[in-house]
Amino acid sequence: MSAPTTGARPALRHRLAExxxxxxxxxxxxxxxxxVLLFCYPFLYGLQLSFQPKDGxxxxxxxRRFFEDAYLRGTIWTTLKLAxxxxxxxxxxxxxxxxxxxRPFRGRRLLTTLLVMPITLGTVLTAEGLLGYLGPNGxxxxxxxxxxxxxxxxxxxxxxxxxxxxxxxxxxxxxYLLTLSYLTGIDPSLEQAAATLGAGRLHRFRYITLPLxxxxxxxxxxxxxxxxxxVFPSAQLVxxxxxxxxxxxxxxxxxxxxxxxxxxGSAIAMVMAAVMLAVVVLVLAWRSLLYRxxxxxxx
Amino acid sequence: xxxxxxxxLERVSRSYGRHRALHELELEISGGEFVALLGPSGCGKxxxxxxxxxxxxxxxxxxxxxxxxxxxxxxxxxxxxMVFQNYALFPHMSVRGNVAFGLRMARVPKTEAAERTDRALxxxxxxxxxxxxxxxxxxxxxxxxxxxxxxVLEPRLVLMDEPLSNLDAALRLEMRAExxxxxxxxxxxxxxxxxxxxxxxxxxxxxxxxxxxxxxxIGTPEEVYGRPANRYVAGFMGYRTMLDxxxxxxxxxxxxxxxxxxxxxxxxxxxxxAGAVVVAAVRPExxxxxxxxxxxxxxxxxxxxxxxELAVRAVLPDGQLVHFRTRERLAPDDAVRLAAPxxxxxxxxxxxxxxxxxxxxxxxxxxx
Numbered sequence: 045m046s047a048p049t050t051g052a053r054p055a056l057r058h059r060l061a062e063x064x065x066x067x068x069x070x071x072x073x074x075x076x077x078x079x080v081l082l083f084c085y086p087f088l089y090g091l092q093l094s095f096q097p098k099d100g101x102x103x104x105x106x107x108r109r110f111f112e113d114a115y116l117r118g119t120i121w122t123t124l125k126l127a128x129x130x131x132x133x134x135x136x137x138x139x140x141x142x143x144x145x146x147r148p149f150r151g152r153r154l155l156t157t158l159l160v161m162p163i164t165l166g167t168v169l170t171a172e173g174l175l176g177y178l179g180p181n182g183x184x185x186x187x188x189x190x191x192x193x194x195x196x197x198x199x200x201x202x203x204x205x206x207x208x209x210x211x212x213x214x215x216x217x218x219x220y221l222l223t224l225s226y227l228t229g230i231d232p233s234l235e236q237a238a239a240t241l242g243a244g245r246l247h248r249f250r251y252i253t254l255p256l257x258x259x260x261x262x263x264x265x266x267x268x269x270x271x272x273x274x275v276f277p278s279a280q281l282v283x284x285x286x287x288x289x290x291x292x293x294x295x296x297x298x299x300x301x302x303x304x305x306x307x308x309g310s311a312i313a314m315v316m317a318a319v320m321l322a323v324v325v326l327v328l329a330w331r332s333l334l335y336r337x338x339x340x341x342x343x
Numbered sequence: 344x345x346x347x348x349x350x351x352l353e354r355v356s357r358s359y360g361r362h363r364a365l366h367e368l369e370l371e372i373s374g375g376e377f378v379a380l381l382g383p384s385g386c387g388k389x390x391x392x393x394x395x396x397x398x399x400x401x402x403x404x405x406x407x408x409x410x411x412x413x414x415x416x417x418x419x420x421x422x423x424x425m426v427f428q429n430y431a432l433f434p435h436m437s438v439r440g441n442v443a444f445g446l447r448m449a450r451v452p453k454t455e456a457a458e459r460t461d462r463a464l465x466x467x468x469x470x471x472x473x474x475x476x477x478x479x480x481x482x483x484x485x486x487x488x489x490x491x492x493x494x495v496l497e498p499r500l501v502l503m504d505e506p507l508s509n510l511d512a513a514l515r516l517e518m519r520a521e522x523x524x525x526x527x528x529x530x531x532x533x534x535x536x537x538x539x540x541x542x543x544x545x546x547x548x549x550x551x552x553x554x555x556x557x558x559x560x561i562g563t564p565e566e567v568y569g570r571p572a573n574r575y576v577a578g579f580m581g582y583r584t585m586l587d588x589x590x591x592x593x594x595x596x597x598x599x600x601x602x603x604x605x606x607x608x609x610x611x612x613x614x615x616x617a618g619a620v621v622v623a624a625v626r627p628e629x630x631x632x633x634x635x636x637x638x639x640x641x642x643x644x645x646x647x648x649x650x651x652e653l654a655v656r657a658v659l660p661d662g663q664l665v666h667f668r669t670r671e672r673l674a675p676d677d678a679v680r681l682a683a684p685x686x687x688x689x690x691x692x693x694x695x696x697x698x699x700x701x702x703x704x705x706x707x708x709x710x711x
Contacts, residue, residue: 236398237431239418240502241445241492251444255435335435337478 087317094310106311116312119292120319123273126204126291128323130211131268134219135261137212142224143253147232163217170213171281175201178209178282206282207289211272219268226260227253230339256339262331266324273320292316346374346532347409347499355414356403357390357556364390366556367404372500372534377526379535379547381579387556388536389428392502395534396425408499419448424493424531425502429509430485432477438488439464439473445496463495466525483514490522494529503535507542515542522546540579544568552576570612574622574691582624583666586659587693590619598690603661605639609688620693627654629687630667638680641665643673657681 053059060066095103110116141159145152162170177183178200185197200206230253238248276293283289292312300309354367365387372378380388393399395406397418406414413421424445433441442463446456464470467487477485486506493501506522507515523546526533537543543550544564552559552567552575560572571577578585588600588607598611600623609623641657644664652668657679659665665681673679 231429231431233427233429233431234433236396236418237425237427237492238433238444238448239398240396240421240423240425241496242419242422242448243444244417244419247448252433337476338434 090310090313093307094314095307097307097311098305106308107315109308110312110315116295119290119295120315122289123275123291123293123316124319126207126211126275126279126289127269127272130208130215130272131219131265133212134215134268134272135223135265137216138219138223138264139257139261142220142227143249146224146228159220160217162213165214167210167214167277168281170210171278174206174210174213174282178206201282203284204288207275207279210278210282211275214278215268215271218271219264222264222267223257223260226257226264229260230256234339255335259331259334259336262327262334266327269323269327270320273316273323292319346530349373349409350500350532351407352391352395352404353407354404355391355394355401355406357387357394357399358402363556365394365553368551368553368558370551370558370561372532374532375530377533377535377546377548378551379537379543379549380551380553381537381540381543382553382559383538383579385555386553388538388553389504390556391553392425392504392534392536395500396423396502397421422496422498423500423502424496424498426486426489426493426504426506428505430477430489430506432485432488432492434477437474437476438469438480441477441488442491442495445492449496459495463491466494466528467491467521482510483518486510486518487521490525494525494531497529497531499532501531501533503533505537506535507537507539519545540581552579571624571689573613574624574689577624577689577691581626582689583627584623584625584630584664586623586625586663586665588621588623588690590615590617590621590690592617597685600688600690602639603659603663606637607639607683607688608685609690610686611690613690613692615690615692622691622693624689624691625665625683625687627666627668630665630681630683632667632669632671632673633680633682635680635682638682639665641679641681643675643677643679646673646675 097105145156180197188194234252235248238252274293275291279285279289279291279294285294296309296312299305299312350372352368352370356367357365368391380391382388394401397416401414405412443456443460464473467490469487507518549563550567551561554575560567560576568580571580586602588602590598591601592599593611596611598609598615600607615621641659643655643657645656647654652670655667655673657665
């Protein structure tokens, strides 16, 4: 007779396991260690540093300095002007490409590989390539000139457009891969059902695919945006780091490592984090209004 | 939408590379008819349905609706309703939104659309769930949404792809009756795909039995059940026992067989001759346990308790298996003698194609 007596509680181990506490939690250890050492500590260190300005004037002096100086303050806008279009273009361009490549066709694997390849290049190599290709003596300008389309070489590097191009090249593969995985998670029979109900291609996309993809697109946009907002090497190499592409990360770098004003550098980095967070929160708030449940597919 | 007179499938074929999923299906469906495509998985029945819906292009043949070719039309221009195996309900829309979707696409005026949606929801008894999302519904309710969504447009043809296969047994019976009721009530021409012969027999006016993409038999449930065209169809229609035999003698429609050294008489379905190697097909419920000296000697191997009856598997001296039902309390290793009325034993030629053994295709058949 081992019928459970009323009131007897199951063993502690079972009660913990019911709440998801068991030894498999140890699998999280590397991630937690990583997070604490490489994120929490540097972040908190930087945060407290940003409140100890080198020249005194109260804990918020460096923040005040940043926002009172139009040139410094302007870096936020400069960076947003690069990051938002770059993230938007990457997401929008990823949708049709992912839409078509989710179904098999001859050469799909080759195409997907080529599309993802830029991930392996790194920003410096991309920048060098862009200088060679888009520069005044690059192939593009030479071809355009030979075709008689332009008289003067187009100025495509060492300005805004060079950096944007670089952000698109390095950012697209991420946006594409993410979008592809969200799209393949949508059950294809939903679109087929819509078709049998009289919905043409456009209506199927508008009423079925897009609403189911939108939450994924929001995440894709956030990640693309954060990647682009931290733009640094390409802003230096193919941009105009003193002018049109004087982005916020350059300002932080200069403060910390050229003027050796670590507190100011930290304060700028904190502003940078706050701006990114604000955009991400905004996008995720919009996302929370959308349908986010199952999309019926294997994803 | 107007009802049609005839839908003709002319040599409809679909190949994937060299694999022929569907081979020259010939079928004529008249308006209001309920046709079931029956066969095991991979027999081409779903391929045929998708070809009809326009979701899969044909690789040969033509589909004509009252004489007009429609096989080139995109699915959205055919005006056929389809119920998918996984229901394919739009997860981000309410039940009402799902049902109204087709009307919205057809730009039906709002008030009329609302009325028709209400009526369709009422038809499937889902009015009080109209505001819910599909994810909040049970399997049977989702199924009914899928049906309402397909029939609200009053399509010329309703296509159903194994709509009951994801439901549990009790619900399956209930929904089967529901589908039958809807068909009677709305009179919509229906093509219904299933691997369940009981479902096909109980629902359809006409059955198309497919195997490896080829039509095996087209006929009413009585014809297919009572007079299967070949041993494959017989196997699918519940003739579970298939015995290798040799013809000793034939007269007009009967064949005298020898099986494991014993004589048995059956109906000659393929025009066999003395000496021919044949297969004798018998249903479990047509085999009797006899007390006389005649009949096939067999040893009981497995006994399953089925309430009023036992389902028994016995083995003949030469190793062949016999499945039968009996009310006698038999136990494993009992020796029995088995007999079957001559008109309940179907004799088919054996050399037709050895892969025709129904066991190879694992049809989901249980004796009715």
